[in-house]
Amino acid sequence: MALIVQKYGGTSLANLDKIRQVAEHIIRTKKKGDDVLVVSSAMAGETDRLIRLSRSIIDPPDERELDVVTSSGEQVSSGLLAMMIKSLGYDAVSFQGHQVRIITDNAYSKARIVKIDDEKIKKALLNGKIVVVAGFQGVDEEGNVTTLGRGGSDLTAVSLAAVLKADACELYKDDVDGVYTTDPGICRNARKLKKISYDEMLEMASLGSKVLQARAVEFAKKFSVPIHVRPTARPEAEGTWVVEEEEAMAEMEDIVISGVTYDKNQAKITIMQVPDRPGIAAKLFTPIGNEGIVVDMIVQNVSTEGYTDMTFTVPRTDFKKALRITGEVAKELSAKGVTSNNHIAMVSLVGVGMKTHSGIASRMFSALAREGINIMMISTSEIKVSCVIDEKYTELAVRTLHDAFNLGE
Numbered sequence: 001m002a003l004i005v006q007k008y009g010g011t012s013l014a015n016l017d018k019i020r021q022v023a024e025h026i027i028r029t030k031k032k033g034d035d036v037l038v039v040s041s042a043m044a045g046e047t048d049r050l051i052r053l054s055r056s057i058i059d060p061p062d063e064r065e066l067d068v069v070t071s072s073g074e075q076v077s078s079g080l081l082a083m084m085i086k087s088l089g090y091d092a093v094s095f096q097g098h099q100v101r102i103i104t105d106n107a108y109s110k111a112r113i114v115k116i117d118d119e120k121i122k123k124a125l126l127n128g129k130i131v132v133v134a135g136f137q138g139v140d141e142e143g144n145v146t147t148l149g150r151g152g153s154d155l156t157a158v159s160l161a162a163v164l165k166a167d168a169c170e171l172y173k174d175d176v177d178g179v180y181t182t183d184p185g186i187c188r189n190a191r192k193l194k195k196i197s198y199d200e201m202l203e204m205a206s207l208g209s210k211v212l213q214a215r216a217v218e219f220a221k222k223f224s225v226p227i228h229v230r231p232t233a234r235p236e237a238e239g240t241w242v243v244e245e246e247e248a249m250a251e252m253e254d255i256v257i258s259g260v261t262y263d264k265n266q267a268k269i270t271i272m273q274v275p276d277r278p279g280i281a282a283k284l285f286t287p288i289g290n291e292g293i294v295v296d297m298i299v300q301n302v303s304t305e306g307y308t309d310m311t312f313t314v315p316r317t318d319f320k321k322a323l324r325i326t327g328e329v330a331k332e333l334s335a336k337g338v339t340s341n342n343h344i345a346m347v348s349l350v351g352v353g354m355k356t357h358s359g360i361a362s363r364m365f366s367a368l369a370r371e372g373i374n375i376m377m378i379s380t381s382e383i384k385v386s387c388v389i390d391e392k393y394t395e396l397a398v399r400t401l402h403d404a405f406n407l408g409e
Contacts, residue, residue, distance in 0.1 A: 002167035003125070004029055007039040007135065007157035011174035012232040013077050014044035016084075018174075023084040025235045026130060030090060035125045037164065039135040039157040040081050042073025060320070063108035067137075067147045070109075071097070074134035074153070082132045092130040095120060097137035097145070102156065104138035104146045107292050111138055111146035112215075113155070116163045133160065151213030158216045162223035169220070170228045171212065177231030178240035179204075179211050181407040182260040186398050189408030193258065194238070197245040200258045200350050203384045207348040208263025217242065245352060256353035256360065257405045262394050263346045266296075267319035268376065269326050270311040273336035276303035284310065284329050291325065293318040296346075297379045297388065311377065313388060316342055344376065345394040348386040349401060361385045367404035373397050 006029070008022050030036050050070045054061040061069075078094040085092035101117035124131045135153025138146045148155050154171060161169035179201065180190040196204075198221035205214035211229060220227050220242065230239035274280055285295060293314055301309040314322045319342050330338050354360050361378075364385055368375060373396065377388035389397055402408065 001033055001035060003035045003037065003164060005037045005039065005157050005161040005164070005166045005169045007153055007169075007171045008041065008081075008232065009153070009171075009173050009175075010041040010044040010046065010077075012172055013040060013042075013081065014174070016080070018232075019077075019081055019084050020088075022172075022232065023081060023088055025232075026085060027088055027090050030130055034167075036130050037121065037125065037160060037166070038081065038130065038132045039153055039160065040074060040077040040132060041135050041153040042070075043077050046073040046076070064144060067108045067111075068145050071134075071137040071145050071147050074136050078132045078134040082130075085130055085132070090130060091128060092132055093124050094132040094134070095124075096134045097156075098139040098143070100133055102138035102159075104140055104148070106140040106142070106144060106146065108144075109147055110149040110292060111140070113138060113148070113159050113219075116159060118160070118163050121160070121164065149213065149215065151210070151216065154213040154216035155219060158220045158223075158225050158227065161225050162219065166225075168228060169225050170230055172230050172232040172235065173211065174232045176211055176229075177234065177237065178229050179209075179242070179259075181258065182398055182402050183262070186262075186395050187402045187408065190402070191408060193240050195241045195243055196258055197352055198242060199245060199383055200352055201242045203348070203350045203381070204259055204261045207261040207346060207350065207384065207386060208265070209259070209261045212242070255351065256357045257349050257351035257407060258353075259350050260398050260401045260405075260407065261348045261350060262398050263348075264391055264394060265316045266313055266344050266346050266388065267316045267322070267342035268311060268313050268340065268344050268388065269319075269323060270309055270339045271326055271330050271333075271335050271337075272309050272339065273307040274310060274330070274333050276306055276308040280333065281310070283333065284326065285312075287325050287329065288314075288322055291318075291321055293322050293325075297377050297386070299377055313344075313346070313377065343391045344388050345391045345397075346386050346388050347394065347397045347401065348384050349405070350384045352383050354383050354385075363404065364401060367400050368397060371396055371400050373400075 082092040082094040104111035135156040184190040227242040
């Protein structure tokens with residue numbers, strides 16, 4: 001008897017009809033003789049609604065209380081799904097994060113999982129129940145409700161699959177039927193990938209692809225949990241496997257680039273004419289890091305007369321907070337000032353084939369230049385090249401690069 005972990009996103013649970021369809025597929029899996037553990041996201045649009053409601057009171061909202069509010073969406077969907085399964089004649093039980101004891105740190109809205117107590121789940125499965133766990137939520141050591149960040153239900157599913165040593169971790173999506181070479185909404189000839197490596201998927205997720213949460217992929221890689229991204233509308237269909245690099249490359253030896261991603265959730269901040277001496281970068285980025293803000297690209301200009309400019313990017317959702325901190329540091333350092341731009345985007349090429357192929361970056365820059373797209377910042381790694389551009393050119397840049405590297409059907 002296998003243990004199957006299935007996670008369903010918000011659009012898959014958008015209304016009672018869809019919840020019934022999901023429940024029927026879960027029951028079909030159970031009928032095969034498998035144990036089934038289900039992770040549910042909040043119903044489509046519910047988390048955004050709860051955030052708007054909170055911001056109508058105070059903006060930005062108190063982070064502890066915001067987690068209390070936003071975690072309620074998964075509580076509702078998990079209860080409804082368990083009830084739907086019961087209405088169809090099968091036994092089910094729902095658990096919230098604090099009941100399972102998904103223990104996290106206290107970084108509200110982006111908490112990290114510390115440990116999971118799986119005893120209640122094991123007992124329920126042993127009694128033949130279908131277990132439904134609310135995704136996205138956990139609890140810290142003090143008993144405070146925490147949430148795992150956008151897409152956190154993916155992380156809940158992968159972490160439970162790892163702890164319980166599940167035979168499969170299936171992540172069902174209603175808006176896509178797998179991982180594509182780029183957003184099919186921008187490129188009609190985008191191609192679905194049969195397999196992709198953890199590293200490639202991690203880069204794509206962290207660079208803007210919304211199919212999977214980056215931290216979930218990181219967790220899957222760490223604990224070797226194979227992920228199968230599948231379509232809710234056709235649950236028996238093959239989707240995309242996220243696996244070890246060797247397994248993915250066995251089918252993709254001639255492919256240099258696996259995908260083009262984009263991220264509009266970006267903002268750029270520049271602190272001008274700060275003293276060019278040891279410790280200055282630490283004075284700026286330590287308080288930013290202490291606020292839980294992730295800095296991506298950092299560019300420091302060549303020093304002129306003992307002063308330099310420093311430019312960095314942060315998620316647009318953290319832009320106001322990062323700008324405030326940078327302003328405070330600028331005053332402390334007697335810098336000339338701070339400039340910012342929250343109308344930028346990042347476009348990236350991702351592929352493990354870059355490790356053994358040269359000229360990828362120059363080909364990318366030439367393609368963008370032919371379309372008159374200016375590059376503001378550049379970042380590279382062993383398997384990706386990213387460029388910061390003006391937000392208004394995002395779709396054009398994605399289509400241009402997708403065609404330039406022949407990624408279509």
